[in-house]
Amino acid sequence: MHILSSRRVVQRIYTPFTEDTETVGQRALHSILNAAIMISVIVVMTILLVVLYKYRCYKSKADFSCKQIEVEVVRVEISVYLVAVLCPKGPLRMLVETAQERNETLFPALIYSSTMVWLVNMAEGDPEAQRRVSKNSKYNAESTERESQDTVAENDDGGFSEEWEAQRDSHLGPHRSTPESRAAVQELSSSILAGEDPEERGVKLGLGDFIFYSVLVGKASATASGDWNTTIACFVAILIGLCLTLLLLAIFKKALPALPISITFGLVFYFATDYLVQPFMDQLAFHQFYI
Amino acid sequence: MTAAVFFGCAFIAFGPALALYVFTIATVPLRIIFLIAGAFFWLVSLLISSLVWFMARVITDNKDGPTQKYVLIFGAFVSVYIQEMFRFAYYRLLKKASEGLKTINPGETAPSMRLLAYVSGLGFGIMSGVFSFVNTLSDSLGPGTVGIHGDSPQFFLYSAFMTLVIILLHVFWGIVFFDGCEKKKWCLLLIVLLTHLLVSAQTFISSYYGINLVSAFIILVLMGTWAFFIAGGSCRSLKLCLLCQDKDFLLYNQRSR
Numbered sequence: 001m002h003i004l005s006s007r008r009v010v011q012r013i014y015t016p017f018t019e020d021t022e023t024v025g026q027r028a029l030h031s032i033l034n035a036a037i038m039i040s041v042i043v044v045m046t047i048l049l050v051v052l053y054k055y056r057c058y059k060s061k062a063d064f065s066c067k068q069i070e071v072e073v074v075r076v077e078i079s080v081y082l083v084a085v086l087c088p089k090g091p092l093r094m095l096v097e098t099a100q101e102r103n104e105t106l107f108p109a110l111i112y113s114s115t116m117v118w119l120v121n122m123a124e125g126d127p128e129a130q131r132r133v134s135k136n137s138k139y140n141a142e143s144t145e146r147e148s149q150d151t152v153a154e155n156d157d158g159g160f161s162e163e164w165e166a167q168r169d170s171h172l173g174p175h176r177s178t179p180e181s182r183a184a185v186q187e188l189s190s191s192i193l194a195g196e197d198p199e200e201r202g203v204k205l206g207l208g209d210f211i212f213y214s215v216l217v218g219k220a221s222a223t224a225s226g227d228w229n230t231t232i233a234c235f236v237a238i239l240i241g242l243c244l245t246l247l248l249l250a251i252f253k254k255a256l257p258a259l260p261i262s263i264t265f266g267l268v269f270y271f272a273t274d275y276l277v278q279p280f281m282d283q284l285a286f287h288q289f290y291i
Numbered sequence: 292m293t294a295a296v297f298f299g300c301a302f303i304a305f306g307p308a309l310a311l312y313v314f315t316i317a318t319v320p321l322r323i324i325f326l327i328a329g330a331f332f333w334l335v336s337l338l339i340s341s342l343v344w345f346m347a348r349v350i351t352d353n354k355d356g357p358t359q360k361y362v363l364i365f366g367a368f369v370s371v372y373i374q375e376m377f378r379f380a381y382y383r384l385l386k387k388a389s390e391g392l393k394t395i396n397p398g399e400t401a402p403s404m405r406l407l408a409y410v411s412g413l414g415f416g417i418m419s420g421v422f423s424f425v426n427t428l429s430d431s432l433g434p435g436t437v438g439i440h441g442d443s444p445q446f447f448l449y450s451a452f453m454t455l456v457i458i459l460l461h462v463f464w465g466i467v468f469f470d471g472c473e474k475k476k477w478c479l480l481l482i483v484l485l486t487h488l489l490v491s492a493q494t495f496i497s498s499y500y501g502i503n504l505v506s507a508f509i510i511l512v513l514m515g516t517w518a519f520f521i522a523g524g525s526c527r528s529l530k531l532c533l534l535c536q537d538k539d540f541l542l543y544n545q546r547s548r
């Protein structure tokens with residue numbers, strides 16, 4: 001069965017070096033230059049974010065211009081996280097430590113938190129570990145309604161202004177987290193954690209991680225020759241990477257970067273599916289064989 | 292080649308699997324994780340079999356013609372074998388995970404092996420179905436004519452039904468396989484492997500859609516009945532369930548009759 005299709009090539013404005021060059025070497029060089037442009041933008045933006053936070057250039061959580069930074073930051077490539085997260089003098093570690101010194105919670109817009117009760121049991125232990133679990137890896141962007149499971153818990157006020165709450169409600173829709181349901185969830189947890197803030201329990205994941213995952217899956221769907229096969233393979237690989245990271249979190253009980261395992265799996269499966277699996281499935285579909 | 296074909300074939304192929312997911316798995320997060328892990332194991336098995344096929348193709352020097360077809364058949368058989376090997380590997384992993392979960396949460400009941408058999412079979416099935424059918428499905432939206440070179444115009448419908456059969460068969464194979472592993476009845480594993488090879492082989496041997504589908508459906512019904520009895524079902528419980536008189540089931544769903 002023969003099937004014909006056509007493809008379109010899109011050139012993005014922020015990656016000025018074209019990838020349609022003649023030799024492989026030139027193409028590699030252009031890719032490196034494109035990546036370097038994006039990495040430097042991200043590093044600059046991250047340092048700007050930390051500087052603004054350090055010198056308290058924020059009035060309230062609603063006024064902080066997350067959106068402008070988000071528009072720049074959202075076009076990221078993957079390797080920048082080495083500078084931002086792992087470097088001891090890096091900007092994000094400074095951000096986390098400054099927030100810890102001031103004993104403040106980080107912007108709710110930068111972190112996704114889940115208070116699923118069964119995960120609490122996996123990370124049971126000292127409250128100190130719980131506090132450290134909450135200050136996790138990458139931070140960026142405002143929360144996306146894609147991940148809105150209605151269990152996002154919050155403090156009584158937590159410094160949220162009325163406008164921010166109205167904005168959140170318009171994004172998420174009416175959410176079912178009431179003081180009664182939160183009290184019920186607190187009842188269920190073990191006695192060690194009984195006195196804990198609901199925000200501190202459960203697993204927290206930086207929203208920047210979601211952005212990186214989305215970028216990888218989006219890239220797979222846009223440019224891979226395997227079309228849907230590659231996209232789905234990347235999707236499943238990233239989910240499994242996240243599961244393994246959560247498992248490691250339960251074992252080591254301290255803050256971990258959420259990216260490396262997921263992105264490694266995602267990349268491995270991206271290339272493997274594109275170059276190995278896709279021709280195989282293509283041939284099988286052509287001959288109408290089923291495995 | 293219209294939206295009607297797209298939606299029709301999509302729901303034929305994935306409807307039952309989606310229903311099973313929504314009603315039995317989506318409500319319990321742990322089962323979702325086991326489902327995705329099962330899908331991942333199938334994916335890894337496919338990766339390894341693609342690698343084997345690729346190497347075989349390189350060894351036979353990439354010539355076109357009947358050699359490539361035999362290399363493909365070899366690759367498909369190897370793939371079936373590797374899939375069953377990974378099903379066994381997933382069984383071993385689930386066994387260890389069950390014991391681990393019991394030590395972490397002594398109060399909560401860990402999922403039973405039968406439930407995990409069903410979930411893993413569904414994971415394998417969904418991934419297998421998606422990988423075989425989704426590209427064909429996306430092509431069915433675009434402009435085109437089916438069978439313009441003389442092939443059958445029922446291509447999409449046939450593919451959708453075959454995908455449905457494969458997904459459900461994976462569920463039943465999972466149940467039978469895990470039961471064989473639990474009770475150490477290795478002949479059950481062999482039977483699962485042989486039926487899988489049989490379903491796969493008949494797609495190579497015969498290119499008549501009708502015969503393929505009918506025999507695949509017969510195997511599906513047989514495996515389904517067998518899996519039902521292995522999972523603990525009986526004629527009496529089936530009758531009670533169909534007539535809505537099964538008290539345990541009704542209590543569980545909080546309905547009264």
